[in-house]
Amino acid sequence: MPDVATQVHSHPGAVLDWVGMDGIEMPVHFDAGNGDVQRANARVGVFVDLAQPDRRGIHMSRLYLLAGxxxxxxxLDAPLLESLLRAFLVSQQGLARHARASLRFDLLVRRAALRSDHAGWRAYPVSIDACLDSAGFRLELGTEVTYSSTCPASAALSRQLIQQQFAHDFDVAAPLEHAAVLDWLGSERGIVATPHAQRSVARLAVRFAAGVPLNLVALIDRVEQALGTPVQTAVKREDEQAFARANGANPMFCEDAARRIQRVLDGDDTLTHFHVRVEHRESLHPHDAVAEASKPAPGKPHRAGATPSIGTAVLEQATDPVR
Incomplete structure (x- = not known):
């Protein structure tokens, strides 16, 4: 059967960085480090460069079949993906020198309620990007952590209004009665102002030391514990009250959140590099408050704004480059 993609191109001289397919629907299996191998519905991208300037196209269907x-x-693991990329190059019969694959899916993690005996599922977005080029094999893993953040400035201003209301309602010259104060604290006048809080997102970029096993769930757990108020799943009244208490005791600016994550990752000797971007999606105004922190990779300068869309964790691989 004719294959016009292999014909000589009518405009030779142009090589293409990447050619392939994106958004392929495909099931994958993934162990995030907790021993729970999950089946996920992934969106997969497969690419190679077109290094021969006189060739019209690549053998695209071969990438699809090899991915399946x-x-x-x-x-999924690093050796599997490296083998896949090397198979991509073999399948192109000299047309390509570099190969890439990307995968996007959700990881489900069972989370217990704060106080009740209930539990529910949290879906964490996962991205995997693997590349094989002249620098060797690289694998990137991304995720997000969603949490609640209460504004410290708003909390202080709210406390001031409550103090002013108390001074208005209770005469400084009159003796205070315990029952009257207790009733006042339980009334709407005792909470005339509440601080604003918002759903917030932490995006992470982490480089694991060579040979360190990937454990995405442990990474997520460390970050959520550092933040203190991750979003919840099953919530009864006692759980909601516990969450309100945690928010009240845990006000944070975006700068505070970034530093908390920075501190916990800095203390992890399995990591050689990280980049943190936190976004507080403010309820006070329509724009976000953002802070970033990083530990640059060895030999690389600090580069602000480098975090991918849902964060990236980079696994260092001691593999031979494509020559």
């Missing part, structure tokens, strides 16, 4: 063969074989 390799990704369905066993749970």
């Amino acid at each position: 063969e390799y990704l369905g074989a066993r749970p």
Whole structure:
């Protein structure tokens, strides 16, 4: 059968960085480090460069078939993806020198309620990007952590209004009665102002030391514990009250949140690099408050704004480059 993609191009001289397919629907299996191998519905991208300027196109269907063969074989890990990329290059019969694959799916993690005996599921977005080029094999893993943040400035201003209301309602010259104060504290006048809080997102970029096992769930747990108020799943009244208490005791600016994550990741000797971007999606105004912190990779300068859309964790791989 004719294959016009292999014909000589009518405008030779142009090489293409990447050619392939994106958004391929495909099941994958993934162990996030807790031993729970999950089946996920992924969106997959497969690419190679077109290094031969006189060739019209690549063997695109071969990438699709190889992705289905390799990704369905066993749970995702770095060796599997490196093998897949090398198979991509072999399949192109000299047309390509570099290969890439990307995967997007959700990881479900069971989370217990704060006080009640209930539990529910949290879906964490996961991105995996693998590349094989002249620098060797690299694998990136991304996720997000969603949490609640109460504004410290708003909390202080709210406390001031409550103090003013108390001074108005209770005569300084009159003796205070315990029952009267207790009733006042339980009334709407005792909480005339409340601080604003908002749903916030932390995006992470982490480089693991070579040979360190990937444990995405442990990374998420450390970040959520540092923040103190991750969003909840199953919530009864006692859980909501516990969450309100945690927010009241845990006000934070975006700068505070970034530093908390920075501190916990800085103390992890399995990590050689990280980049943190936190976004507080303010309820006070329509724009976000943003803070970033990083520990640059060895030999690389600090570069602000480098975090991918949902964060990236980079696994250092001691593999041979494509020559």
